[in-house]
Amino acid sequence: MKLRIKYLKLGNLKFIGHLDVMRYFQKTIRRAGLKVSYSKGYSPHQIISFAAPLAMCITSDGEYFDGEFDEISTSTEMTEALNTFGVPELHVSECVLLPDDAKNAMSVVAASDYRICFYALSEDKSDQAQHILDKLKAFYEQEEIIITKKTKKSEKEENIKPGILDIEIRDNSIYMMLSTGSSYNLKPELVMEALYQYAGIPYNFFDFHIHRIETYMEDENGGLMPLYKAGRNFG
Amino acid sequence: MRKLALSDEILMSVEKPARYIGGEYNSIMKKKEEIAVRFCMCFPDVYEIGMSHLGIQILYDMFNRREDTWCERVYSPWPDLDTIMREKNIPLFALESQEPVKDFDFLGITLQYEMCYTNILQVLDLAHIPMKSEERKKGEPIVIGGGPCAYNPEPIADFFDIFYIGEGETVYAILLELYKEYKHSDMSRREFLIKASNIPGLYVPSLYDVCYNADGTIADFGPKYSDVPEKILKQTVVDMTSVSYPEKPIVPYMKVTQDRVVLEIMRGCIRGCRFCQAGMIYRPARPKDVSILKQYAENMLAASGQEEITFSSLSSSDYPSLPELTDCLIEKMNNEHVNISLPSLRIDAFSLDVMSKIQDIKKNSLTFAPEAGTQRLRNVINKGLTKENIMDGSLKAFLGGWNKVKLYFMMGLPTETYEDIEGIASLSEEITELYFANIPKEKRDGRVMVTASASYFVPKPFTPFQWAPMIEPSEFIKRAYYVKDKFREAKNHKSLKFQYHEADITILEGLLARGDRKLCDVIYDVYRSGQIYDAWTEYFHKENWENALKAHGIDIGFYTYRERSVDEKLPWDFIDIGVTKEFMKREWERAKSEQITPNCSQKCSGCGAAKFGGGVCFEAKN
Ligand code: SF4
Numbered sequence: 084m085k086l087r088i089k090y091l092k093l094g095n096l097k098f099i100g101h102l103d104v105m106r107y108f109q110k111t112i113r114r115a116g117l118k119v120s121y122s123k124g125y126s127p128h129q130i131i132s133f134a135a136p137l138a139m140c141i142t143s144d145g146e147y148f149d150g151e152f153d154e155i156s157t158s159t160e161m162t163e164a165l166n167t168f169g170v171p172e173l174h175v176s177e178c179v180l181l182p183d184d185a186k187n188a189m190s191v192v193a194a195s196d197y198r199i200c201f202y203a204l205s206e207d208k209s210d211q212a213q214h215i216l217d218k219l220k221a222f223y224e225q226e227e228i229i230i231t232k233k234t235k236k237s238e239k240e241e242n243i244k245p246g247i248l249d250i251e252i253r254d255n256s257i258y259m260m261l262s263t264g265s266s267y268n269l270k271p272e273l274v275m276e277a278l279y280q281y282a283g284i285p286y287n288f289f290d291f292h293i294h295r296i297e298t299y300m301e302d303e304n305g306g307l308m309p310l311y312k313a314g315r316n317f318g
Numbered sequence: 319m320r321k322l323a324l325s326d327e328i329l330m331s332v333e334k335p336a337r338y339i340g341g342e343y344n345s346i347m348k349k350k351e352e353i354a355v356r357f358c359m360c361f362p363d364v365y366e367i368g369m370s371h372l373g374i375q376i377l378y379d380m381f382n383r384r385e386d387t388w389c390e391r392v393y394s395p396w397p398d399l400d401t402i403m404r405e406k407n408i409p410l411f412a413l414e415s416q417e418p419v420k421d422f423d424f425l426g427i428t429l430q431y432e433m434c435y436t437n438i439l440q441v442l443d444l445a446h447i448p449m450k451s452e453e454r455k456k457g458e459p460i461v462i463g464g465g466p467c468a469y470n471p472e473p474i475a476d477f478f479d480i481f482y483i484g485e486g487e488t489v490y491a492i493l494l495e496l497y498k499e500y501k502h503s504d505m506s507r508r509e510f511l512i513k514a515s516n517i518p519g520l521y522v523p524s525l526y527d528v529c530y531n532a533d534g535t536i537a538d539f540g541p542k543y544s545d546v547p548e549k550i551l552k553q554t555v556v557d558m559t560s561v562s563y564p565e566k567p568i569v570p571y572m573k574v575t576q577d578r579v580v581l582e583i584m585r586g587c588i589r590g591c592r593f594c595q596a597g598m599i600y601r602p603a604r605p606k607d608v609s610i611l612k613q614y615a616e617n618m619l620a621a622s623g624q625e626e627i628t629f630s631s632l633s634s635s636d637y638p639s640l641p642e643l644t645d646c647l648i649e650k651m652n653n654e655h656v657n658i659s660l661p662s663l664r665i666d667a668f669s670l671d672v673m674s675k676i677q678d679i680k681k682n683s684l685t686f687a688p689e690a691g692t693q694r695l696r697n698v699i700n701k702g703l704t705k706e707n708i709m710d711g712s713l714k715a716f717l718g719g720w721n722k723v724k725l726y727f728m729m730g731l732p733t734e735t736y737e738d739i740e741g742i743a744s745l746s747e748e749i750t751e752l753y754f755a756n757i758p759k760e761k762r763d764g765r766v767m768v769t770a771s772a773s774y775f776v777p778k779p780f781t782p783f784q785w786a787p788m789i790e791p792s793e794f795i796k797r798a799y800y801v802k803d804k805f806r807e808a809k810n811h812k813s814l815k816f817q818y819h820e821a822d823i824t825i826l827e828g829l830l831a832r833g834d835r836k837l838c839d840v841i842y843d844v845y846r847s848g849q850i851y852d853a854w855t856e857y858f859h860k861e862n863w864e865n866a867l868k869a870h871g872i873d874i875g876f877y878t879y880r881e882r883s884v885d886e887k888l889p890w891d892f893i894d895i896g897v898t899k900e901f902m903k904r905e906w907e908r909a910k911s912e913q914i915t916p917n918c919s920q921k922c923s924g925c926g927a928a929k930f931g932g933g934v935c936f937e938a939k940n
Contacts, residue, residue: 094319095319095320095322095339095341096339096341096571098329098335098336098339099336099339099571099572100336100572102573103336103571103572103573106571106573107343107571109623109625110343110569110622110623110624110625111343111623112623113619113623113624113625114620114621114622114623121655124678125677125678126657126678127655139330139335140326140329140330168623169343170341170343172341288330289325289326289327289330
């Protein structure tokens with residue numbers, strides 16, 4: 084049976100990497116006594132796979148992994164077990180049963196929602212933040228948003244506008260929906276860098292905090308739905 | 319949420335920020351207002367290494383079982399963070415509370431290898447704690463050292479208030495009670511230290527004086543005051559089964575060196591290899607009860623969620639109930655997907671059978687530690703392994719499907735000749751021959767590979783070789799090349815590989831291992847010249863040591879290349895490890911006359927450790 088598990092990544096654990104999160108859940112599943120399936124052979128491993136990795140220093144309410152299980156109880160019980168034997172910063176919020184033919188979380192990811200809020204560091208910084216917010220509309224209305232990507236060998240210009248599915252301001256924070264996943268992956272910090280450049284302010288990653296709100300996949304009608312909607316709650 | 323000591327910006331600018339955030343599963347948080355004693359436990363190396371150390375986990379658990387004590391952890395910041403902390407004047411903090419180490423009552427530093435000595439100074443300095451004991455005042459932490467290197471604490475005597483000699487489980491409770499009295503009264507730091515020096519096993523270096531002969535050897539060593547003891551008795555746990563053990567090990571987020579449950583099955587060793595310090599200082603051998611171990615394994619796997627378990631002991635093959643214990647774990651492996659990683663066992667039918675059940679034999683190699691190339695030299699070092707054992711074990715392994723063999727040797731052993739080291743090559747070659755002679759062509763799966771590696775022998779205190787000379791680095795390299803040539807000339811050279819260790823670091827290890835107090839100033843200067851992380855070749859700079867040694871007029875040969883007379887006063891003579899000096903002398907003589915000494919389960923050799931009243935000394939001999 085294939086389950087999809089949604090979890091949060093909060094607080095100080097924004098400083099642990101993607102591999103660390105994977106190791107954490109492997110161990111938490113064992114502590115919680117859940118009957119995850121194992122591969123065969125010497126040093127068998129759990130059959131679990133994680134969706135779009137989150138960059139360091141970003142928190143999230145919408146992270147996912149899929150796992151194959153030999154036995155399951157109920158959504159509530161399994162969620163509770165993972166939270167009892169886990170840490171609050173990696174709280175599990177959903178546990179749903181996927182149809183047998185479901186594609187794994189990693190391959191279906193299409194988009195993510197982010198919220199970016201500026202830290203209230205100083206008066207200067209607040210003015211700067213306000214200036215950036217003021218520029219957002221014009222920034223997004225540009226025909227193309229060009230950034231230069233530096234690789235080891237060359238510099239490449241790229242239009243990132245098609246990756247920005249939506250962007251707006253609410254409560255002094257920037258909300259953006261970006262393409263995520265294997266077909267086109269746009270990182271929120273790259274959009275911020277372009278925005279700073281547009282506003283004529285030197286870029287500083289530590290002016291603001293990025294939080295991922297949700298991760299999406301395509302639904303049957305070509306729209307977007309949160310990853311957990313692909314499965315069903317089982318009690 | 320715990321507030322971190324480092325800003326996001328700093329954490330994002332260093333490699334692996336997870337080293338510094340704490341909060342690991344099973345780490346212990348307490349309310350500091352409700353706590354009488356705050357103890358910070360330090361392993362002076364990087365997090366991944368320090369987190370893998372069993373001793374710290376045992377003490378962390380032991381202290382935190384006390385309601386009045388909160389034990390936290392700290393490790394050496396990696397050089398990238400080290401630089402930032404100095405620039406920004408950020409004091410070193412403990413992982414749990416993220417609060418400065420200088421606000422703690424105790425800073426306990428484990429001393430596992432000599433090449434971490436500059437990191438001790440790094441930790442003290444970054445913590446803003448005066449580096450020298452004499453400069454510390456009441457209100458500043460009591461800096462206490464323990465672990466194997468505490469058996470010769472003299473080269474780092476200036477930096478510690480107290481050394482704990484022996485196993486940590488015995489007298490810490492008494493020390494903490496004394497500390498509470500000191501903290502809440504007008505007792506001075508000196509008075510406290512004098513009282514502490516009267517607790518068995520605790521050595522307070524500032525209360526002792528040393529004077530030297532003209533030739534640099536020790537003329538006299540002793541306490542400055544009449545109420546300070548002359549001898550320090552090593553602390554030994556008599557009943558290993560009832561002593562506490564960390565059943566809820568901390569589970570790090572990041573990958574650490576030892577990413578598994580560690581089950582200590584036995585303390586001490588029956589063997590008596592003459593080069594091995596652990597084999598002497600942890601005498602007598604004390605196995606733990608197998609039913610308790612099964613319970614621990616169960617509890618620790620459940621509480622940590624780890625997928626792998628391993629044993630800790632000096633010689634697992636000598637654990638009396640090994641088959642029963644491995645059977646129990648193999649059952650777990652089959653039912654609960656627990657991997658078992660075995661520390662090197664003596665290769666015999668039993669261990670080959672176990673290994674074939676738990677690992678992919680194609681990927682794994684067999685390990686032998688003959689330590690010396692000829693039987694003559696193996697007799698000198700009292701290594702019981704014979705050529706027949708090795709040949710027999712290898713043959714069984716080859717027939718069982720293995721084709722990789724690793725051999726561990728030492729070079730520079732006392733009495734070693736070129737014939738002995740040539741034995742390294744011929745033994746390796748013979749093993750490959752054995753393969754070709756016994757495994758028919760059609761059954762050969764991949765190439766047979768015998769890898770021999772040679773380390774540079776360092777004589778250690780409290781071993782029968784404590785009087786022995788170390789060879790010079792140039793001679794070590796010469797011998798290494800000699801062996802390398804022999805490997806190249808060998809008929810089956812394509813199946814043979816020879817590796818040898820770094821000599822420049824090892825000679826300093828030799829200096830520090832048997833050094834005296836005169837080296838404190840050297841270590842201090844080396845640290846002052848910017849040297850830390852000596853154990854890491856990429857950070858080790860030989861010149862820093864050469865300069866400091868020169869500045870203090872220290873001749874490295876005096877400490878390393880010189881054979882000591884058995885009548886010479888040794889810097890560590892004030893410690894009583896139970897094993898007597900007479901026994902050591904006897905063993906040194908027997909070594910020179912190439913005589914082996916039976917192990918403790920064959921026959922008691924009256925080493926003196928029976929006075930502790932436990933372990934192998936009191937079990938029926940077969
Ligand atoms: S007293 Fe005898 S049995 Fe006990 S450790 Fe020493 S040699 Fe071994």
